[in-house]
Amino acid sequence: MTTTTQDLAGGGRSTFSPLWVLQDAIAVAGRNLIAYRRIPQLLVFSTIQPVIFVLMFRYVFGGAIKVPGTSYVDYLMPGIFVQTVVFGAMAAAIGLATDLKSGLLERFRSLPMARSAVLAGRTLADLVRNVFVAVLMSAVGFAVGFRVHTNVLAFIAGLALVLLFGYVLSWIFATLGLAVGDPETAQAASFPLMAPLVFASSAFVPVESMPGWLQVFAEHQPVSVTASAVRALVLGGPTTSYVLQSLAWSALILAVFVPLAVGRYRRAV
């Protein structure tokens, strides 16, 4: 033996401070973000899709959809912001399933690093990507005639609410990705989860146009209340109830899925 625990050259440590967890999470997030730089198609295709939605709903379906008290483009864009982060959350499922399959998670789990860092880093990277996409979608929205009727602060608050919602969704999809353990399956399993959330919601059409039984779900589910909260923030009107409902959903999802995802991560091989 020439090497012992003591002369590990700073590699060994037996205690974890919150700072270390944060440093590890940032290192992992940086690693996940490099993928967007190396494979620009990833980002291009994930942003083209919401842009197509904007154009399609604005110019194709929009004429046939009547919304009370506002122009359709103003109604649409808050819905688009939410829809974009919902679809984007799939990246967490695919990314973690890929890392699980390739054995990278096994490597991370054998390292003397903070255990929560891989999931925290993954979701942090998704958040950074969502900031970029939100700015881009705002620009697209303004280009097609979307206007903020309140003020800049309310608009930023609306985007912040969307980003928070996108962040908590990453934890649901992280759990899914770790549970299925295969990127193709993760992608296939994500859609049935996202479709009812996005389409059976007030994101694109008022829920009043839906059959009664569906309205009950559509009115209270998280995508709808978040879209409604953003609408209230940027178009004016009472905001408190919707914002609180959206925050409550986010808190509930975090409370359920953070432990589930962490549990999956600990057992994943």
Add this chain to the structure above:
Amino acid sequence: MTKAVAVEGLSRKFGDVVALDNINFEVPAGTVMGLLGPNGAGKTTTVRVLGTILSPDRGRAEVLGHDVVREAREVRSLIGLAGQYAAVDPNLTGAENLRLIGRLVHLQRRDVEPRARELLDRFGLEDAADRPVRTYSGGMRRRLDLAAALVHRPPVLFLDEPTTGLDLQGRSDLWDMIRELVTDGTTVLLTTQYLEEADRLADRVAVVDGGRLIVNDTPAALKGKLGNTVIEMGFANEAVAIQAHTRLTGSFGDGVEREGTMIRQKSDDGARLLMNVLRSLDEEGFEPASLAVREPSLDDVFLSLTGRHAEDASKQQLTGASSG
């Protein structure tokens, strides 16, 4: 001598499949232990338990005196783990992969870059350092994977089938690198399906089958039981093979095995035995349709220890089992 690894009564099931069944062994510090066995024998499960990835159902395992379950955190700072899948990020460059690991194991900030470069040089990857790993060959990925396991200078290294899937040159390069680590004092536990690999690298070899450790000995002793060479003859049909077998058993004793049209004979003195065998067959007018002289393989070890082929053992294990 210090025990780098101590495994006692280790057992683990996946559902109804017994992956590990009361495994016991020790690896003295500074030595190399080879775990030899077919797919599904329990090699990977053993490494995963030692690597703090899986917990055992029963029994315990220690690395340099630290329990892998209760003191997992300490164990992680003492071990390096390199798996059979080359767990590196294909989107990152080689240097970025090593810097990421350097940051995650909390090297001093100023040491991260030099340590990455040092390892890239050592593993012959300096020219490819700034290329995304997706452009690497299989051998280069394996070397980077091994380098990634060494970033925090762990005194104990677990290598799960480090050369599976590599060509001869890649395999021999990796063997040299592992030997160099051992010279520097690193303790190595490696799993392999190749008897030759265990023979070249390991001080002791443990043969595992169906989750059980069936023998633990030096490579020399293991091979001594088998003979250094194996002669294999194929005959045109089984009737001829049976007659030839009877003839050879008469001349050379019980070491001659027949399986269908194949006759297999082990020997410590390959060349002389071969001449005698062929002469004996020629006298009776038997002519083998095929003839091979080779070193004993894992399959031979298996056959002599268990009476089964390694491949059959692996099939049997894999039915219903997802993890090796």
